Amino acid sequence: MSEDNDETQTAEETPVEEETESQDKVISPEKAEEAKLKARYPNLGHKPGGSDLLRKRLQKGQKYFDSGDYNMAKAKIKNKQLPTAAPEKTEITGDHIPTPQDLPQRKPSLVASKLAG
Amino acid sequence: MAGKRKLSERPGGGSSDVQWCFSQVKGAMDDDVAEADIISTVEFNHTGELLATGDKGGRVVIFQQEPESKNQPQCRGEYNVYSTFQSHEPEFDYLKSLEIEEKINKIRWLPQKNAAQFLLSTNDKTIKLWKISERDKRPEGYNLKEEDGRYRDPNSVTTLRVPVLRPMDLMVEASPRRVFANAHTYHINSISVNSDHETYLSADDLRINLWHLEITDRSFNIVDIKPANMEELTEVITAAEFHPDQCNTFVYSSSKGTIRLCDMRASALCDQHAKMFEEPEDPNNRSFFSEIISSISDVKFSHSGRYMMTRDYLSVKIWDLNMETRPVETYQVHEYLRSKLCSLYENDCIFDKFECCWNGNDSVVMTGSYNNFFRMFDRDYRQDVTFEASRENSKPRSVLKPRKISTGGKRKKDEISVDSLDFNKKILHTAWHPLDNIIAVATTNNLYIFQDKLN
Numbered sequence: 001m002s003e004d005n006d007e008t009q010t011a012e013e014t015p016v017e018e019e020t021e022s023q024d025k026v027i028s029p030e031k032a033e034e035a036k037l038k039a040r041y042p043n044l045g046h047k048p049g050g051s052d053l054l055r056k057r058l059q060k061g062q063k064y065f066d067s068g069d070y071n072m073a074k075a076k077i078k079n080k081q082l083p084t085a086a087p088e089k090t091e092i093t094g095d096h097i098p099t100p101q102d103l104p105q106r107k108p109s110l111v112a113s114k115l116a117g
Numbered sequence: 118m119a120g121k122r123k124l125s126e127r128p129g130g131g132s133s134d135v136q137w138c139f140s141q142v143k144g145a146m147d148d149d150v151a152e153a154d155i156i157s158t159v160e161f162n163h164t165g166e167l168l169a170t171g172d173k174g175g176r177v178v179i180f181q182q183e184p185e186s187k188n189q190p191q192c193r194g195e196y197n198v199y200s201t202f203q204s205h206e207p208e209f210d211y212l213k214s215l216e217i218e219e220k221i222n223k224i225r226w227l228p229q230k231n232a233a234q235f236l237l238s239t240n241d242k243t244i245k246l247w248k249i250s251e252r253d254k255r256p257e258g259y260n261l262k263e264e265d266g267r268y269r270d271p272n273s274v275t276t277l278r279v280p281v282l283r284p285m286d287l288m289v290e291a292s293p294r295r296v297f298a299n300a301h302t303y304h305i306n307s308i309s310v311n312s313d314h315e316t317y318l319s320a321d322d323l324r325i326n327l328w329h330l331e332i333t334d335r336s337f338n339i340v341d342i343k344p345a346n347m348e349e350l351t352e353v354i355t356a357a358e359f360h361p362d363q364c365n366t367f368v369y370s371s372s373k374g375t376i377r378l379c380d381m382r383a384s385a386l387c388d389q390h391a392k393m394f395e396e397p398e399d400p401n402n403r404s405f406f407s408e409i410i411s412s413i414s415d416v417k418f419s420h421s422g423r424y425m426m427t428r429d430y431l432s433v434k435i436w437d438l439n440m441e442t443r444p445v446e447t448y449q450v451h452e453y454l455r456s457k458l459c460s461l462y463e464n465d466c467i468f469d470k471f472e473c474c475w476n477g478n479d480s481v482v483m484t485g486s487y488n489n490f491f492r493m494f495d496r497d498y499r500q501d502v503t504f505e506a507s508r509e510n511s512k513p514r515s516v517l518k519p520r521k522i523s524t525g526g527k528r529k530k531d532e533i534s535v536d537s538l539d540f541n542k543k544i545l546h547t548a549w550h551p552l553d554n555i556i557a558v559a560t561t562n563n564l565y566i567f568q569d570k571l572n
Contacts, residue, residue, distance in 0.1 A: 029456035034405040036459040044405075053409075054350050054372065058303055058322055062214060113176045114145040114154050115564055116201040 135554060136570040137517045139510055141195055143180070144563035146508065156559040158546055162226040162234065165550040168196055168557055169236060170564055171221025175205040177238055177291075179249065193555065196566055200249050202291040205240040217242050223308050225317070227330075235294070237317060241304040244319055246295035246330065252288045256280040300326050300336045307357045313364040320357035320369060327381075339387050340369060340379065355470075356416045363422065366391075370427060374411030376436065394436050396443045406458045406467070414470035419479040420551075426482055428473040431455060433484050433494065448494040448501065451486045453524045453535045466540050474549045485544025488533070489560050490520060506544065506558045506565040516570065 027035075038044060145154065153174025160169050168180040178201045183194030208217040218241055227235040233250040258280045262268055303321035310317045318339070319326050325340035340357075344350055352373040360366035365381045377390035398407065410430035418425045424445075427434050431452060434444035450471075454461060461467040466487075473484040485491045486503075494501045503520040510517060523532035546559040554569035 028402060028404075030402065030404045030406055030458060033456060033458040037405060037462060040459075040463075054322075054353055055347065057353065060304060062216075111153075113170075113172055113174070113178045113201055114562070115143045115156075115170055115172075115178045116198045117145070 137504060137567050138514045138570050139512065139517065139565070140555070140568045141566040142508065142511055142563055150562045154562040156546060156562060156564060157220050157222060158224050159548045159557050159559050159564065160224045160226060161548050161550055161557065163228050163551060165552050165555065167199065167226070167234060168548070169224045169226070170559065171204065171224050171238060173220040175203055175207070175219030175221060175240065177202055177204045177221060177224065177247070192571070193553070193568055200289040200291050202247070204238045204245060204247065205243065222305060225308050225310050227310055228314055237308050237310065239305050239308050239319065242298070242301055244297040244305070244308055245293050247291050248294045249289060249291050252290060253284060254282040255285045257283045295330065295333050297328055297333050297336070306355060309357060309359045309367065311359045311364050312362050318357060318359060318367060320354050322353040325354065325357055325369060337385070339381065339385070341386065341388060355413050358416055358418055361418050361420060361422045368416055368418070368425060370413035370416040372412040373408060374413055374429060376413065376416060376425070376427060378438070392438070392441050394441045396434070406462065409462070409467055410458070415472040417473060417475060419475050420477065421479055424479065426473055426475065428471050428484055430467060433473055433482055435482070435496070446496060448482070450484055450492055453522060457535065461540070464540065469543055469545065471545050472547065474547055476549045476554070477552050483547050483549060483556065485547055485558070487540050487543050488538040489542040489544055491544045491547055491558055506560050514570070517567065
């Protein structure tokens with residue numbers, strides 16, 4: 001008895017209908033889902049697993065801090081008085097440059113894990 | 118049943134004669150889960166006495182199994198907190214404008230060599246070697262110090278005495294012994310200790326590095342799949358592992374559903390694989406989702422070293438290392454999700470990375486699913502079962518009831534329909550005790566421990 005590549009019989013019914021011939025009108029559930037997705041997002045690219053997706057994955061964690069802007073802002077401020085906490089919310093774009101201090105600081109967890117509780 | 122071995126002869130047990138019972142649950146009960154509490158890795162050590170968890174907040178908690186009590190010889194010991202420490206902290210790489218998460222991606226134990234325990238823990242960029250040691254004695258009776266540590270006036274010291282070691286309450290200390298940093302441009306997804314107990318590998322999306330446990334300022338690059346032009350990028354490394362006893366052999370899986378086996382004796386840079394495992398695909402069945410759901414999220418060698426298991430989005434596959442053309446066994450984890458792929462793509466669940474694990478004697482494999490379900494597949498008896506990790510089934514020693522999902526129109530009593538599954542409750546991480554029928558199952562922020570019923 002040699003059973004290669006067995007699939008176990010799961011208890012649940014899984015009505016998977018395979019597309020066997022081109023004349024066969026039954027579409028596999030995967031292709032039906034693909035049609036649904038294309039209907040919702042007509043501009044979806046045709047390279048699903050391709051570079052776009054992968055590059056997005058590789059760039060996880062990207063935040064925007066420009067050291068050039070930061071140093072320019074520092075130089076600008078040196079000539080003026082150090083600004084106190086600006087009351088107005090309308091900041092001129094370009095005058096307010098994010099600094100490392102402005103980035104939401106992610107402090108390490110000071111609280112012990114609840115698993116250890 | 119002809120040829121059925123007694124349970125006592127099968128330490129791993131098959132799901133056919135094993136009754137799984139709730140044992141313990143760790144973590145907060147409230148539904149409001151802080152992001153830091155999300156469990157990101159679970160791992161037993163080589164004896165199963167210690168169970169480590171890592172979370173998104175960069176913390177490691179280690180549980181230790183209590184020795185079997187003489188009062189209840191048939192009951193296995195419970196797992197209680199042994200040590201907890203902050204392994205990694207959030208960092209910001211200003212040069213690359215990159216936020217480095219403190220989330221612990223993987224923990225791997227080193228085999229024990231002396232009284233202390235060692236483990237490797239890693240986040241996206243840095244691997245650390247932690248030493249966990251016990252202190253149960255302390256010296257008392259110093260000549261120059263008082264018991265509270267203050268120094269005595271030297272003029273008042275008239276006699277000489279030798280400090281004596283006296284027992285104290287057990288203290289477990291964790292200290293970082295090595296920090297292996299700055300070797301990965303991309304995000305580390307795997308670490309694996311070699312059977313030589315001297316080296317280990319770390320893998321990121323595009324490269325795999327080989328380290329010596331004693332040396333932190335250098336590592337060897339052994340796999341590099343970065344294309345010269347990033348526009349040509351077609352696949353990434355998703356997991357890597359050393360062979361359990363051949364120290365020259367390792368495998369790595371890809372986002373395209375292939376596994377490459379490499380032999381470090383062949384060359385310094387193992388870009389040329391020794392074997393490539395790939396199941397041929399029927400081109401008629403190809404869809405937008407095909408490549409995404411074929412991406413392998415985990416690869417694990419069997420304890421015997423003869424097989425390896427891979428987990429992709431919908432299935433678990435067992436490969437014989439001697440056959441590259443197709444897996445020898447395929448188990449459907451949740452095939453009913455194939456007709457939900459559109460919404461699973463929209464809510465990003467299609468990118469969830471499920472892990473898988475073997476039992477001690479490689480007869481049963483386990484993996485997680487949604488709705489806090491987890492599945493076991495018995496390779497010998499060709500049976501599978503679905504269980505749920507929930508507080509509702511958490512009476513001590515209560516037997517777990519198998520769950521059934523109804524896919525057709527008629528839903529039987531006790532069945533759960535696919536549309537009522539909670540896709541936010543995912544079990545990504547599970548671990549099986551190396552020698553016994555004890556499993557650790559992580560829901561989002563709780564750790565469940567189940568054991569088989571001992572009669």
